[in-house]
Amino acid sequence: MALIEARRVSKHYRLGGQEIKAVDELDLSIDRAEFLAVMGPSGSGKTTLLNLLGCLASPDKGSLKIDGEETAALSKAMRTKIRREKVGFIFQEFNLIPILNAVENVELPLKYQGATKDERRRRANIALERVGLSERAKHKPSQMSGGEQQRVAIARALAAEPAIVLADEPTGELDTENTSKLLELLKDLNRDFGQTFVIVTHDPAVSGFTNRVVRLRDGKVESDSA
Amino acid sequence: MLYSLKNLWRRKTRTILTILGIVIGIIALTVLGSLASRMTSQVKGNRSWFVDGISVTPGSxxxxxxxxxxxxxxxxxxxxxxxxxxxxxxxxxxxxxxxxxxxxxxxxxxxxxxxxxxxxxxxxxxxxxxxxxxxxxxxxxxxxxxxxxxxxxxxxxxxxxxxxxxxxxxxxxxxxxxxxxxxxxxxxxxxxxxxxxxxxxxxxxxxxxxxxxxxxxxxxxxxxxxxxxxxGVNVRTPEEAEKDIAQFTFIFNAIILGVALIALVVGGLSVINTMVMAVSERKREIGVKKAIGADTSAILGEIMMESSLIGFFGGLIGVMTGTAIVLVLNSLSIRNEVTVFTITPFIVVGPVLFATVLGIAAGFFPALRAARLDPVDALSED
Structure with missing residues (x-):
C-alpha cells in the first residue's frame, strides 16, 4: 500500500472574483521511503499540493489517503493530530522560533506530542547529532548561519520520527555549497532512516539528488519520472 | 512559563507599560481596600455597640x-x-x-x-x-x-x-x-x-x-x-441605627467596586491590546507551531500564560507598592493616635488574584484569535 494516495484531488481558491484551480483533479501515489521532488513553474500548484499532503489544508474534492487514513473529510483537530504524528515540515525560510535555542526548537514537535522533558531533550539531541549540529545545541537561530539554521529545521522535522517529511523550497535561501551539503544530508537521512521525503523546489540541482521527479502544470501532474 | 517570560521580554517597553497600567489600578485598589477594611472593622465594632437595644436619650x-x-x-x-x-x-x-x-x-x-x-x-x-x-x-x-x-x-x-x-x-x-x-x-x-x-x-x-x-x-x-x-425622651430603634451603618458601608463598598471596575476596564483593555499586537506580530510563528502539531489548547495556553503573567506581575507590584504606601501613611498618622488603614491578608492576596484572573480573561480573546489562525495563511504572512 502506498503511503500517500491522492485520487482526483482538487483544491480551488477564489482570488479577486476569479477561481484559481490550484490543484485540479490530481492523481499521485507515493510509496514509503521515496525521495521525491515536486517541480513546476510558479502557480503550478506545488505549495498547495504540499499543504494538502501535510494536512495543513483539506481537498475540496477527491480522496487523499495518508498512511491508509482518508484525510479529505477530517476535522481540524484530526488534521492537527496527523501532522503531529506523521508529518515533519521544512520551510524555505527555516521558520525557527527566535527566542528558543537550537535544541529547544528541535524539541517543539515532541512537546506537542506530550513527551516528557527528559525524553524531549534526549530525542532532540539525537536529531541534532544526525544533522551534525550537536555542538550548536545552545545557540539561538540569530547566532547561526543560514545553512546551520536549515539543518536545525531539518532536525526539528525529524525529531518526532514522522513517516513523511515535506520540504518547501528548502534550498531557496542557501548558496550553492550549502545547497549540495543540505541535499546530501537529506539523501543520507532518507537512506538511513527510511522516511519519505517530498521536496517542492524550483531548483534544478535538487532533481539530481532525487529518485523521482513529479512535474506539475496548472494543478495537474504533467510528468512523473517514476 | 520561562518561554512565556522570554516572549514577554521580546517587547520590554510594551510589556512594562502594560504591567504599569495594571500596577496603578491595583495600587488604588490596595490603598482604598485597606481604608475600607479599616472603616468596615470600625463599623462592625460600632454596630454591636450602637445597634443592640433601643436607645433612649434626653429630649427637648x-x-x-x-x-x-x-x-x-x-x-x-x-x-x-x-x-x-x-x-x-x-x-x-x-x-x-x-x-x-x-x-x-x-x-x-x-x-x-x-x-x-x-x-x-x-x-x-x-x-x-x-x-x-x-x-x-x-x-x-x-x-x-x-x-x-x-x-x-x-x-x-x-x-x-x-x-x-x-x-x-x-x-x-x-x-x-x-x-x-x-x-x-x-x-x-x-x-x-x-x-x-x-x-x-x-x-x-x-x-x-x-x-x-x-x-x-x-x-x-x-x-x-x-x-x-x-x-422628654428621644428614642432610636436598632433598625434606624442599622440603616445608617448600612448606608455608610454601602458607600464605601461602592467606591471600592468603582475603583475595581476602572482597574478592570483599563487594565483589561491594555492587556487585550498588548496580546492582540503580540499575536499579530507572531502570526508566522503560530503558523509554524500549528504546522508542526500544536493543537488549539497549546496555542491558547501559550498566549493566556503570557497575559496571566502580565496580570500577576501587575498585581504583585501593585500590591507591594500599595502596601508600602499604606504602611508609610499609617506610620505618619499613628502620631495622631489614629490608624487610617488596616491591611488584611485578603487585601494582599485578593488584588494579586484579581489581576491574574483579569490577565487570563483579557488574554482569552487574542488567544482564541491565535488558535483559530489558519496555518496556511499564517505561514504565508511576512
Whole structure:
C-alpha cells in the first residue's frame, strides 16, 4: 500500500472574483521511503499540493489517503493530530522560533506530542547529532548561519520520527555549497532512516539528488519520472 | 512559563507599560481596600455597640436647672422599665473628656449603673484584669487606646477630671468606640462630670438609657410605645441605627467596586491590546507551531500564560507598592493616635488574584484569535 494516495484531488481558491484551480483533479501515489521532488513553474500548484499532503489544508474534492487514513473529510483537530504524528515540515525560510535555542526548537514537535522533558531533550539531541549540529545545541537561530539554521529545521522535522517529511523550497535561501551539503544530508537521512521525503523546489540541482521527479502544470501532474 | 517570560521580554517597553497600567489600578485598589477594611472593622465594632437595644436619650425638655443640656434623671429608667415589653434597661452617664497626658485623645468616661447587668459591656473581651462588679466605686476598666496612650496597665491608676481611679481591667482592642472608653460606676461619672459644673446638682443624672425588648417583641413597636409613654425622651430603634451603618458601608463598598471596575476596564483593555499586537506580530510563528502539531489548547495556553503573567506581575507590584504606601501613611498618622488603614491578608492576596484572573480573561480573546489562525495563511504572512 502506498503511503500517500491522492485520487482526483482538487483544491480551488477564489482570488479577486476569479477561481484559481490550484490543484485540479490530481492523481499521485507515493510509496514509503521515496525521495521525491515536486517541480513546476510558479502557480503550478506545488505549495498547495504540499499543504494538502501535510494536512495543513483539506481537498475540496477527491480522496487523499495518508498512511491508509482518508484525510479529505477530517476535522481540524484530526488534521492537527496527523501532522503531529506523521508529518515533519521544512520551510524555505527555516521558520525557527527566535527566542528558543537550537535544541529547544528541535524539541517543539515532541512537546506537542506530550513527551516528557527528559525524553524531549534526549530525542532532540539525537536529531541534532544526525544533522551534525550537536555542538550548536545552545545557540539561538540569530547566532547561526543560514545553512546551520536549515539543518536545525531539518532536525526539528525529524525529531518526532514522522513517516513523511515535506520540504518547501528548502534550498531557496542557501548558496550553492550549502545547497549540495543540505541535499546530501537529506539523501543520507532518507537512506538511513527510511522516511519519505517530498521536496517542492524550483531548483534544478535538487532533481539530481532525487529518485523521482513529479512535474506539475496548472494543478495537474504533467510528468512523473517514476 | 520561562518561554512565556522570554516572549514577554521580546517587547520590554510594551510589556512594562502594560504591567504599569495594571500596577496603578491595583495600587488604588490596595490603598482604598485597606481604608475600607479599616472603616468596615470600625463599623462592625460600632454596630454591636450602637445597634443592640433601643436607645433612649434626653429630649427637648428636662426639668434640670443646669447649663447642661442632654441629661435626665436616672429615675427615667424606672419609667422606661415599666413600659410593657421591656425586658431590661441599662442606665449610663457618658462624659467626654480630653485625656490628660495625651492631649489629642478625646475619650469618654462611661458611668454605668452597675446593679444592672449591661450585656454589651460584658461582651467586650478583657485583655488583662477583669470587668467592674456591682457596688464598686473608684475603679475603672479602660479601652485599649487609653491604655496605650497613657501606658497604664491593669493594676495601675488614672485621674479623670480630678477623680482618681484604679484600673482593674484593660479591654482588648476593637478598633471601635470602646477602645476610647473608661468604664466607671455612674457615681464616679457624676463626680467626673461635676468637674465641669462645680455648682450643679448632679446627684442623680444620666444621659442615656438603653432598653432591651422581651423575646418576641418588635423593637420598632416598642420604641414607639416608649416614646408615647415616657415624656422628654428621644428614642432610636436598632433598625434606624442599622440603616445608617448600612448606608455608610454601602458607600464605601461602592467606591471600592468603582475603583475595581476602572482597574478592570483599563487594565483589561491594555492587556487585550498588548496580546492582540503580540499575536499579530507572531502570526508566522503560530503558523509554524500549528504546522508542526500544536493543537488549539497549546496555542491558547501559550498566549493566556503570557497575559496571566502580565496580570500577576501587575498585581504583585501593585500590591507591594500599595502596601508600602499604606504602611508609610499609617506610620505618619499613628502620631495622631489614629490608624487610617488596616491591611488584611485578603487585601494582599485578593488584588494579586484579581489581576491574574483579569490577565487570563483579557488574554482569552487574542488567544482564541491565535488558535483559530489558519496555518496556511499564517505561514504565508511576512
Amino acid at each position: 425638655v428636662s426639668g434640670m436647672q443646669t447649663r447642661s443640656r442632654g441629661y435626665f434623671e436616672a429615675s427615667k429608667a424606672v419609667e422606661v422599665e415599666a413600659v410593657p415589653g421591656v425586658r431590661s434597661v441599662n442606665v449610663d452617664l457618658s462624659v467626654p473628656l480630653e485625656l490628660p497626658g495625651a492631649a489629642d485623645l478625646t475619650i469618654v468616661a462611661q458611668g454605668m449603673d452597675l446593679s444592672r447587668t449591661d450585656k454589651r459591656v460584658k461582651n467586650l473581651k478583657i485583655a488583662a484584669g477583669r470587668h467592674l462588679e456591682d457596688g464598686e466605686t473608684g475603679k475603672t476598666v479602660i479601652g485599649s487606646n487609653i491604655s496605650e496612650s497613657l501606658g497604664v496597665e491593669a493594676g495601675g491608676s488614672i485621674k479623670l477630671n480630678g477623680v482618681d481611679l484604679e484600673v482593674v481591667g484593660v479591654l482588648e482592642a476593637t478598633l471601635s468606640v470602646p477602645d476610647r472608653i473608661a468604664f466607671v460606676s455612674i457615681e464616679n461619672a457624676r463626680e467626673i462630670l461635676s468637674g465641669y459644673f462645680p455648682d450643679s446638682r448632679l446627684g442623680t443624672v444620666a444621659n442615656s438609657i438603653r432598653a432591651f425588648p422581651e423575646v418576641g417583641i418588635d423593637p420598632a413597636d416598642l420604641a414607639e410605645t416608649i416614646e408615647g409613654r415616657v415624656s
